[in-house]
Amino acid sequence: MNAPDRAALRLTQFSHGGGCGCKIAPAVLSQMLARTVPGVLPPQLLVGVETADDAAVYQINGSQAIVATTDFFMPIVDDPFDFGAIAATNALSDVYAMGATPLFALALVGMPIDRLPVETMRSVLEGGEAICAKAGIPVAGGHTIDSVEPIYGLAAIGLVDPRHLKRNAGARPADVLILGKPLGVGIYSAALKKGRLNAKRYATMLASTTQLNTPGIALGRSEAVHALTDVTGFGLLGHLLEVCRASRIGARIAFDRLPLHPAVVELAREGSVTGASARNWASYGDDVALAGGLGDAERVLLTDPQTSGGLLAACAPDAVDSVLAVFRNEGFERACVIGECVAGPARARVD
Known part of the structure; x- marks a missing residue:
């Protein structure tokens, strides 16, 4: 049995990739940006492109800075309302990952208007609006185009x-790494396309991908949290390596401590994997050491593109309980310690 589908059309049939699996592979992106000439860099620009961070930040006075980000992609699910909700949650995650509070959003919409009913397109927008209302912000405008594939984001x-x-x-070395959500969304999405994702697993995926990463606000106020990002299209290892490179440290994680969505290992072994996972590994696998007992399924999970994935925090060892309490208070029951930061080159080891 596949996940329930209210729409007569399958949105995923229009897209060559879905969710954050649509992201350009890290290695290709690096090549694209390698010769980019820095433009105007005012001192008020606190965060730009220098460490591949989650959003741009521009300071406007001593106590306020604007955080700006954008995210959009093709359908990861067939239900239009769910697609809009997932895409909006994913886009807002980058704001929370900077320790910020969302103010408003603009919708980014591309639709094959001669192939989709107006009701379907409207439902996508309603899904995004529902998540923004949940976050307490308005969708204050946006832009639309006629496109070959459905595209939505903020x-x-x-x-x-x-x-x-x-x-x-x-x-910092000895910092503890805490992950806020389970892994396996990309595997679930691949199983959905193949008709192998049942209704229970679909509900699990939807609950995870529409849970706003609100703990970021409180984590931003904690001096014991030294670094924060969210895990999305480059997979856990890709975004962990971004932290390592930006912080000039290494990291060690324990695979058996990773929170995983139910049945994802089995689904991966059955072939429900995304092309993005292989592209991710090709981009950064040289900077990863995998323990001998870890096979292809485990590697796929470590590189699996997470759409609207969890926050990844690096905190002082004595702050672990308080950081986990922040997650628990916001409803992230499966947040857990997955490893630690270590002195050394920007590499990751998985035991």
């Missing part, structure tokens, strides 16, 4: 006190 604007700003840089 440009999200937030506000943060510069003293509470969190970056993917700043992690």
Whole structure:
């Protein structure tokens, strides 16, 4: 039995990739940006492109900075309302990952208008609007185009006190790594396309991908949290390596401590994997050491593109309980310690 589908059309049939699996592979992106000439760099620009962080940050006064980000992609699910909700949650995550509070959003919409009913397109927008309402912000406008594939996302604007700003840089040796959500969304999405995802697993995926990463606000105020990011299209290892490079440290994680969505290992072994997982590994696998007992399924999970994935925090060892309490208070029951930061080159080891 496949996941329930209210729409007569399958949105995923229009897309060559879905969710954050649509992201350009890290290695290709690096090549694209390698010769980019820096433009105007005012001192008020606190965060730009230098460490591949989650959002741009521009300081406007001593206690306020604007956080700006954008995220959009093709359908990861067939239900239009669910697609809009997932895409909006994913876009707002980058604001929370900076320790900021969302202010408003603009919708980014591309639709094959001659192939989709107006009701279907409207339902996508309603899904995004519902998540923004849950976050307490308006969708204050946007832009639409006629496109070959359905595309939806947001440009999200937030506000943060510069003293509470969190970056993917700043992690220290001996910091503890905490992950906020289970892994396996990309595997679930691949299983959905193949008709192998049952209704229970679909509900699990939807609950995870529409859970706003609100703990980021409180984590931003904690001096014991030294670095913060979210895990999305480059997979756990890809975003962990971004933290390592930005912080000039290494990391060690324990595979058996990773929170996983139910049945993802079995689904991966059955072939429900995304092309993005292989592209991710090709991009950064040289900087990863896998323990001998870890096979292809485990590697796929470590590189699996997470759409609207969890926050990844690096915190002082004596702050673990308080950081986990922040997650628990916001309903993230499966947040857990997955490893630690270590002195050394920007590499990751998985035991």
